[in-house]
Amino acid sequence: MTPSDALKLAKEKDVRVVDIRFMDFPGVWQHFSVPSSELNESSFEDGFGFDGSSIRGWQPIHASDMLVIPDATTAKIDPFYKIPTLVLIGNIVDPITREPYSRDPRHIAQKVESYLKGTGIGDTAYIGPEAEFFIFDDIRFESNRQKAFYQIDSIEGTWNTGRDEGPNLGYKPRHKEGYFPVPPMDKFQDLRSEMLVTLEELGIDIEAQHHEVATAGQAEIDMRFKPLLQMADQLMWFKYVLKNVAYRNGHTVTFMPKPLFEDNGTGMHTHISIWKNDQPLFAGDKYAGVSQEALYAIGGILKHCRALCAFSNPTTNSYKRLVPGFEAPVNLAYSSRNRSAAVRIPMYSTSPKAKRIEFRTPDPSCNGYLAFSAMLMAVIDGIENKIDPGDPLDKDIYGLPPEELAQIPSAPGSLDEALKALEDDCDFLLKGDVFTQDALDMWIAYKTENEVNPVKLRPHPHEFFLYYDI
Numbered sequence: 001m002t003p004s005d006a007l008k009l010a011k012e013k014d015v016r017v018v019d020i021r022f023m024d025f026p027g028v029w030q031h032f033s034v035p036s037s038e039l040n041e042s043s044f045e046d047g048f049g050f051d052g053s054s055i056r057g058w059q060p061i062h063a064s065d066m067l068v069i070p071d072a073t074t075a076k077i078d079p080f081y082k083i084p085t086l087v088l089i090g091n092i093v094d095p096i097t098r099e100p101y102s103r104d105p106r107h108i109a110q111k112v113e114s115y116l117k118g119t120g121i122g123d124t125a126y127i128g129p130e131a132e133f134f135i136f137d138d139i140r141f142e143s144n145r146q147k148a149f150y151q152i153d154s155i156e157g158t159w160n161t162g163r164d165e166g167p168n169l170g171y172k173p174r175h176k177e178g179y180f181p182v183p184p185m186d187k188f189q190d191l192r193s194e195m196l197v198t199l200e201e202l203g204i205d206i207e208a209q210h211h212e213v214a215t216a217g218q219a220e221i222d223m224r225f226k227p228l229l230q231m232a233d234q235l236m237w238f239k240y241v242l243k244n245v246a247y248r249n250g251h252t253v254t255f256m257p258k259p260l261f262e263d264n265g266t267g268m269h270t271h272i273s274i275w276k277n278d279q280p281l282f283a284g285d286k287y288a289g290v291s292q293e294a295l296y297a298i299g300g301i302l303k304h305c306r307a308l309c310a311f312s313n314p315t316t317n318s319y320k321r322l323v324p325g326f327e328a329p330v331n332l333a334y335s336s337r338n339r340s341a342a343v344r345i346p347m348y349s350t351s352p353k354a355k356r357i358e359f360r361t362p363d364p365s366c367n368g369y370l371a372f373s374a375m376l377m378a379v380i381d382g383i384e385n386k387i388d389p390g391d392p393l394d395k396d397i398y399g400l401p402p403e404e405l406a407q408i409p410s411a412p413g414s415l416d417e418a419l420k421a422l423e424d425d426c427d428f429l430l431k432g433d434v435f436t437q438d439a440l441d442m443w444i445a446y447k448t449e450n451e452v453n454p455v456k457l458r459p460h461p462h463e464f465f466l467y468y469d470i
Contacts (some may be wrong), residue, residue: 001072001073001074001075002072003041003043003044003072004041005072005075006044006070006072006075006086006088007039007040007041009075009077009086010036010039010075010086013077013084013086014084015036015077015084015085015086016035016036016083016084016085017033017034017035017036017081017083017084017085017086018033018034018035018036018038018039018085018086018087018088019031019032019033019078019081019085019086019087019088020032020033020034020048020068020070020088020090021087021088021089021090021236022068022089022090022091022092022104022106023104023105023106023236023367023369024055024056024057024058025055025056025057025058025103025105025367025442025443025446026056026057026314026367026446027105027314027365027366027367027368027369027370028056029236029239029240030055032048032050033085034048036086039070039086043070044069044070044071044072045069046069047067047068047069047070047090047093048067048068048070048090049065049066049067049095050066050067050068051064051065051066052064052065052066052092056446056450057103057442057443057446058101058103065095066092066093066094066095066101067092067093067094067095067098068090068091068092068093069090069091069092069093070088070089070090071088071089071090071091072088074087074088074089074233075087075088076202076203076237079198079201079202079241079244080244080248089106089233089236091104091106091107091110092104092106092107102436102438102439103438103439103442105232105367105369105370106229106232106233106369108369108370108373108434108435108439109228109229109232109369109370109372109373110229111373111432111433111434112125112228112372112373112376112377112432112434113125113227113228113229114432115377115380115431115432115434116274116376116380118432119380119384121274121276121281121293121380121383121384122274122275122276122281123275123276123277124227124274124275124276125227125228125272125273125274125376125379126225126226126227126228126231126271126272126273126274126275126356127225127226127227127228127231127232127270127271127272127372127375128222128223128224128225128226128231128270128271128272128356129223129231129235129268129269129270129271129362129364129368130220130222130267130268130269130270130271131220131221131223131235131238131239131255131268131364132212132218132219132220132266132267132268132364133218133219133220133242133253133254133255133266133364134214134216134217134218134219134253134254134256134259134260134266135154135188135191135217135218135219135246135251135252135253136152136153136154136216136217136251136252136253136254136259137153137154137155137250137251137252138151138152138153138154138252139151139152139153139252139254143458148458148459148460148461149461152216152259152260154215154216154217155172155187156172156173156178156187156188156215156216156217157172157215157216158172158173158174158175158215158216160172169184171184171185171187172185172215173185173186173211173214173215173216174215175214175215175262175263176213176214176215176263176264177213177215178211178212178213178214178215178218179210179211179212179213180210180211181211186211187217188211188217188219191245191246191249191251192209192210192219192221193209194245194249195209195221195241195242195245195246196209196221198241198245199221199223199237199238199241202237202241204223204234204237204238205223205224205226206221206222206223206224207222207223207224208220208221208222209221209222212264212266213263213264214260214263214264215260215263216260216263217251218263218264218266221238221242223235223238225271225273225356228372228373228376229369231368231372232368232369232372235368236368239255239364255363255364255365256315256317256365257313257315257317257318257320257321257363257364257365258317258318258320258321259317264327265320265321265328265363266321266363266364267321267328267329267360267361267362267363267364268362268363268364268366269329269344269358269359269360269362270312270358270359270362270371270372270375271346271356271357271358271359272297272356272357272358272359272375272376272379273355273356273357274293274297274379280352280353280355281293281294282294282297282355282356282357283352283353283355284355287336287345287392288336288345288347288392289345289347289350289355290345290355290357291355293383294345294355294357295388295389296382296383296385296386296387296388296389297357297379297382297383298334298343298357298382298389299382299386299387299388299389299390300378300379300380300381300382300383300385300387300428301342301343301357301359301375301378301379301382302332302333302334302342302343302387302389302390303378303381303382303387304378304381304425304428305332305342305361305378305411306332306411306412306417306418306421306425307374307418307421307422307424307425307426307429308361308371308374308375308378309322309361309411309412309418309421310415310418310419310421310422310443310444310447311366311367311370311371311374311422311443312359312361312362312363312366312371312374312375313361313362313363313365313366313411313412313415313418314365314366314367314371314415314418314447315363315365315415315451316414316415316451316452316455317365318363318365318415319412319413319414319415319418321363322361322411322412322413323413324410324413327339327340328340329341329342329344329360329361329411330342330361330410330411331393331397331408331409331410331411332408332409332410332411333390333392333393333408334357334389334392334393335392335393335394336392336394337394338393338394338395338396338397339360340397341360341393341397342359342360342361342411343357343358343359343360343389344357344358344360345357345358346358357379359375361411362375370443373434373435374429374435377428377429377431377434377435378428380431381428381431393408414452415447415451415452416448416452419444419447419448419452422440422443422444423444426440
């Protein structure tokens with residue numbers, strides 16, 4: 001879609017408001033709106049000014065002026081606003097130099113796509129994330145100097161089998177038994193379908209929706225794979241749609257990786273493939289029907305996985321899911337079937353076009369622009385340097401003797417560890433100026449100061465259970 005196409009769409013839909021959206025550093029959509037009369041052809045070159053000092057991880061107050069340049073190709077009509085509104089995702093630039101802003105996550109994704117083409121390895125990287133989420137009916141939490149708690153509730157929660165619901169009609173999925181019961185056990189079929197239909201109306205291709213393993217409304221809606229930047233844009237629409245559809249129906253959606261104790265966490269298994277001249281690069285005659293390039297790509301993911309986790313699993317809560325000894329994909333190995341391995345080669349289809357690698361460690365709390373870009377840089381590094389991934393791990397990992405299990409490296413055990421790994425292993429991200437040292441330093445500093453340290457400093461509610469009488 002060109003600027004003139006976007007303006008035509010606005011006229012056809014009787015748009016009165018234009019909503020400009022962009023991504024903050026941690027990964028949350030920000031926006032402001034202007035009257036439709038303020039949007040013209042020159043807007044797509046001149047942009048709109050705003051204060052960057054209030055955006056998390058961005059400019060200091062003394063250099064706060066920024067510009068956002070709308071990208072006409074992203075034009076969509078918002079499905080939730082009462083007043084007809086055109087949404088445009090923008091790119092952030094410096095108002096003086098007109099240079100793209102190095103901490104703009106979308107710019108980093110644009111650079112990685114250009115870098116891939118420049119290497120000659122391929123011309124398109126396709127990304128297919130499987131973003132899981134929870135649908136809750138009530139969420140309450142508080143954290144201050146003398147009190148901290150959270151309380152979750154769901155009509156589906158197995159803990160509510162004894163609640164007086166006037167009447168309680170039962171049918172609540174037990175822990176780890178939510179995959180795939182029909183209604184009335186599955187109480188969110190219609191809600192997920194409403195999410196699916198809304199996404200499709202926005203032009204987002206959906207492959208499936210279903211209940212997930214955990215009790216209390218865990219779910220998954222799968223988008224069809226798209227080029228990296230397009231998928232990162234779509235992931236933001238995905239989160240926006242799911243939250244708003246749930247909200248208008250009296251529910252709430254969270255993408256927290258581990259909101260429930262002793263039940264499945266929420267992952268975002270991410271499928272990656274590279275194509276060149278309309279041909280899949282990862283199909284071949286090696287293990288599980290993949291090419292040597294695919295194996296090298298896996299080698300890159302495994303070599304850099306601990307650093308990648310700083311972007312793909314970027315919250316302290318992420319590491320409540322990535323716990324060794326459970327089903328979480330913490331083992332830095334690859335397999336065609338073993339789902340505890342960090343990388344899996346899907347075997348659903350023998351078609352060369354379907355050959356891809358599946359990075360299973362990520363979760364949906366990530367900033368898609370940064371996470372997908374970092375993953376692709378690891379893949380490129382693996383291919384360029386012919387990194388051998390070793391032998392596949394096709395054994396039952398839970399049946400391995402301790403001495404053999406100890407030989408398999410593991411994902412980081414905390415966000416602190418992941419950030420330290422990123423600090424020690426970041427050269428592959430700096431190639432082609434895809435990530436800048438400034439962006440990496442700010443990411444590490446922001447996460448440490450605003451997330452790692454505050455969680456470290458606070459007593460945990462369970463500590464009172466363990467230690468109050470000590």
